Amino acid sequence: MVLKIGDYVNPIIENSYSYHPPKGDQTARYEAIRYKAKELAHMIDELCPNSREKSVAQTNLEQTVMWANKSIACNE
Template sequence: MNPQIENNFMYHAPKEGQTEKYEAIRDKAKELAHMIDELCPNSREKSVAMTNLETAVMWANASIARN
């Protein structure tokens, strides 16, 4: 059994201090999302930027939860 796979596919209940870290990452990403929304014309590229920002938040939060 691969412990990395087991860790990556299990539920990780928030530990003390993690919720605040998740919120800080989301707040900064939201700030950038608003900037992108205001400055960039509606386009495929803008949509990709927003999607990748969401992806970055997800992976950043996963790094906190998993480690």
């Protein structure tokens, strides 16, 4: 279903809010990104003192993985 106002449909919005099933080697690339991020997450967990800043770093790393994987899904 495409929701629109008048005759205009923004293709960027349609792409951002659509399901993009993995194709080709995308799944392997998603996993590679998650693997490297997990290595960094463990390093941050080990080396940084428990703090708000550490929590923010971990949250931002999760967001980095999400956006990197979305860049693959939405732009190929």
